[in-house]
Amino acid sequence: MLWVDKYRPRRLQTLILNKHIGEHLTQLVATGDCPHILFYGSPGVGKKTLVIGLLHQIYGDGVEKIRVETKPWKIQLPSRNLEVELTTLSSNYHVEMNPSDVGNNDRHVVQEIIKDMAKSRPLDIQGQRSFKVLVLNEVDRLSKDAQHSLRRTMEKYSSACRLILICNNVSKVIDPVRSRCLCIRVAAPSQKDIMQMCQHVAGKEGLKLPEGLNTRIAAASDRNLRRALLMLETCQAAKYPFSDDQPVQLTDWELYIQEIASDILGEQSPKRLFVVRGKLYELLTNCIPPELILRRLMLELVKKLDDELKHQAAQLAAFYEHRLQEGQKHIFHLEAFVAKFMSEYKNWALSAFG
Structure with missing residues (x-):
């Protein structure tokens, strides 16, 4: 087991970080009810740990008996029958899933699958709460249609289930969903x-x-x-024993992005753009999120840029990051960012040294 999971606190009372949030959640559960909750914050700050602690506070040790299931769901649409496959992590009291895993079909997952789960009460409610909890990861990656469907589900089945939503960027969650949740920001650790x-x-x-x-x-x-x-x-x-000057190894994909940044700054031509496109596509096929690729690439480029260009590079990255959210083909927007940056960088180099 990885150390991240091995030493993850399982109870709100044993939290080392975010103790104030844990105390607030403990008091909330003690009132006898629990509203819909939205946890948001950057990756790796402890959102999932708080969710695990909250579930344990509500239901006790029963939530630790979990099972992983991957099964097909058949959804009847007016014009056709849709079959989607989704992996869920569940106990007798909660279900955890990531609806954005099914891509463009996320709206139907929210409408049908979550609706079906929300109808069922916990299998054993003796001494427990009378509602079930649905944990939805990466809510900010859901389409707008799926988020509107989620809003209706939250209203209709609020007596039978509570939703715990997790996201990195709360600005990508629509206002009607946010207004129906207790929003809790989990700050990044120092x-x-x-x-x-x-x-x-x-x-x-x-x-x-x-x-x-x-x-x-x-x-x-x-x-x-x-x-x-x-x-x-x-x-x-x-290497162990550790040494004081031991290097910290970066992940392979981060080293690969450093290589892409060097390629971009080394030559600005259609031929080099074609090579970079292939490397970006390789990152995407290895399941590296496009937003993470764009952010990391921008940071690597900024490290090697003149002060005059840093602001412009950040503006370009922000523009194409917004395009990523609106479009479906991520490689198009990543390549467009690289092409535009190459053009701006070459014009700057010609004016500065030409």
């Missing part, structure tokens, strides 16, 4: 918090973690606790 957690996990594993290596892991983690613990585990697998 570098000091990340260093504390890394020392805590290293101590549990019986490892001695040097201060210098711990500081570099925290700096490279980008305030993502999950990423920091994975880096720590990678360092331990690569």
